[in-house]
Amino acid sequence: MKKNHAHAIAGSIYANYIIQSIAVIVVMQFSFVLTQQFDTTIEGLGKIASGIGMGKILFMFVSGLLSDRYGRKPFILIGMLCYVLFFVGLIFCTNIHLAFLLAVLAGAGNAGLDTGSMPVLTECFPQSAGSASILIKAFISIGSFILPFIVTYVYDYQVWYGWIFLAFAIYMLINMLFLLPKSFPSTANVISPVNNGMKDNGSYFIGKPKLSVEGILLVLMGFTTSATFVVIMQWMPEIAKHAVSMAETDAQQLISYYSLGSIISVFSMAYIVKKWLKPIQCVIILPLLSSIILIIFLLDMTPFMCRFTAFTMGFTAAGGVLQLALVVMQQLFPSRKGGAVGVMYTLSGLAFVVTPNVVPKLAIIDVRYAIIFDLIMALLSVIFALIVYSRFKKVIDMQKI
Template structure:
């Protein structure tokens, strides 16, 4: 029987296609925004932190609202909130007002995350991992297209702000579309009979222990931070790294974002096919950061243009989808109140959005652009250690 929520998922994935563009729209317009607000490039990079502040604030209540009110109103509200950011950023000339608009984008992002991931898990329970990771595919497609859109606008003398305005139109269309679409019933794991049956048939599992939010949960939350940090560094600094550290022209350096996004897209398409059937999410959380670390090491020591392109592609390939898999692992360990438990991971991701640009901006100002690479290598090592611990605990609890 055809899944009744397929049409709904089109709107959900469209939101994240546009979010992929929003994720790099500040990095791609750093020069334009710097001139518009009359501030330094480093100050413009802090607008990414403002998005993280908005995400962090909203996630303390967005998950609970998602569980209580349902996924639909939260997602639609997030879509309309994005209009403030997308229309306001290229219109205002006041940096502090732009900072406020960026906070609004963070609020919108939190609303989308708190509603969309639980909705997809509930709509496609047999393919929850693939449905969640497929979100990243649309994010990557959007991020791949945006640099070409910006290049087209520049080549034809069209105001760069249209890269914002076009997205505002699409978000309005998506929000209106979703108003008329059905959503799955909120599943907070409240079926006591099923839980009792599961407990009776898994006595051996219970003897091994139950997952603890202060142990397994906390580690997965930290993975939410590291997996986001791995990605945010590149979304924020890749063009500047290409120009300042590797020596590429400004145009070529911006195009590195496309190579990175193509790698991310390939990764997500592979994960969509392989997850649940051939590979477990926790295995990906261990293996991907290891390979990403090797690619960063090569990028640090070899500045050849072809090698840079390959390494950038590999970094997109082996950092994409990690955050979505952290969300899936969290719902695997803690099946009740998915909106709330995933919001904890999203809070960690928001903290990364806030802290990573601030930390890397300080490192760049005091030492140099190369420190963004060093910082991300440290994050990759930490990611591997945390994922190995969760893999060990999972075997202990769910054997």
Template sequence: MSEIVSGNTRKESGPNGKYLGSAFILYLNYFIHGIGCSLLGQQVIKEFLAGQWGTGVEKVTMVAAALGLGRLITLPFSGPISDRMGRRPCALLGIASYALFFVGIAFSPNMQVAYIAAILGGAANSFLDTGVIPACVELMEPKSGLATMLTKLFISMAQLLLPFMMGALAVANLPYSVLMYVCAAVILVIGVLVLKIPLPEKKAAGAAEGKTGDKADSFLGSLKKAKFTVESVALIAIGFTCTATFQLWLNCAQTFGKEVAHMTDPGMMQTYYSAGTIVAIFVTSVLVNKFLPVRFLAIYPAIATVMLVLVYMIKTPAICMAGAFVIGYSAAGGVLQLATATVNDLFPTIKGTITSIIMIASSLSNYTILSLAGSLGAAKGAGSVIILNIVITAIGVMLALFVNLRYGRLAGKEK
């Protein structure tokens, strides 16, 4: 499991320096995405928008759910668009959609307009995931694990700075809509840069063709050509389980801390969680250059499982704080990105489509597992949600162990 990646197994020693500037500009999209995916979850933003719409704060949460709906609607065809038309057009679609999202939310006179804007925001996420991630993987070959981890870094940096941005607006006595308009303007500037940066377009075009030179298929056609094995399906399922782990913690752990561990300030768990995530990004970005990314798909969820068991059994404020840091590190610190990198390595001719598949699994996890947790928590209490998290995370560990045991065979067959 601790197999070191030998230099003899790689044809290249590192990414082409010619494209590092291009990769940085593409990653800037994920800084804006970090703001976009967190914006509707901020309490002050919720209150601001509720006042703007003349409705209750809970309606903002309903609008935020439309982000997931937008992802699910567009993921089945955003990947094939990336594989057939190239990474640049797909990324530009994401950029345009995000600009419309920010302007739509800022301008929205009611919940209905905001809901449509949120669907566009989810679509933007899909196009960025299937355009920017494969592009960066190609730009930074053979360091695909590092390429995907950097998307998480830019998201986390934005989420870390977002409270300070909102605080600055409050001090300046400016409406929070100013931040949304600024984000729209910035991502449009990034879009202009994306139009101009050099990208390996021939590689993108080649990715849109099979070995026979035929044009890329539709989403279903690409799936038929992918020749999925039990191992690759298990790998995609990890996208579901790893998302469930950190989403359940983010949405339910503070309730456990307050009701079961009797914490006076459970909100502090978020600070520790974010710190763990950022530490993981830096540590893992170094480690993936020495070890196969697939190894972390088993190690990190195993750490998370042990930590969840300790939190459930000990039930103290101190263990909840420690748990927040460890779960932030082991569950939200890049497992989904590493799973994405691994499936991109296994299916090099349909990177966009395969990214769509794993992100669909992640989006389904957001919706189904949180819905189940809401019903379970209401019926049996916060502790039952921790148990649910333990079970799902343990399943993820078993899937990852299976993939690791068969990885050599899978890579040899699919690549």
């Protein structure tokens, strides 16, 4: 595939992730208008937001298998259309149950985009799959970075939020028209730093990977790594308001600190995995750093530490660790790239369902319990990654990846 063509496809995919990240947090960020529109509470909005995770769970695995069979493009386009319907639908929806179904539709769109986009990036750039995959987080972070500023503008100037949602939908439609005529690379392309487009799936293997060991542990990391950043991404403002009595607008700005840390991390990690460390090493180091940060935050909850934790957790938990774990999964099981995305992101979707339902209940008892839950998720990621690393060295020649 020509480099310019591959870059055009990648650019369109990265642009999608700006809107995808906005969709994940948009319900909670616009709580000041949506609670009135749906005649519900913050907890009710949390249940609506959990519909995104439900949609991912329902459609991710099947979408991944079909992506391997029928190609990446149809699922990316379907995913984009689902987001258009989600944003337009929310504007006119007044029923909490219908809003939940719209969130499920957004989750289905999330599944389509992920199972198409993640594999096609490694197929466009097989020699730099780690960097190409981790850059997704940069665009995810851009979306979650700018949204709080948009929300503040809408809140301060009493702008009708529907114009913002319509703008998101139009953005996605324009990107669909751009991507529609593009032809995609072969699904047979395998991640390799040596031979671009190589189709010899076993070239770097010195043993046989076990789906029952490293496969299952990496799938579980889809849940634990996602839960680690979901707590901060969706609930850090509420934690700050209840733990240190932070003002509403100041608490919402914590998401921008989180996103800034993630953006810095993504570009740092993209360079690091290309020059110094391998993805398998990074998926140990990043959750370990998250664990240390959360322990420090538990010992000292102040407004400054809320900002520090939001920024540093953005760097360590949201800086691409899930994407790097997926690269490891694709390295171990190269003939099932779409399926690997599907099964890992199904567990990631489960984290988006479980966390919004568990964290509020823990926070009502004691805000610290929500952070302890996050710490447990980070520590489990470290344990799983260490076991995978011990297996990885036995089945793959580290000099060839």
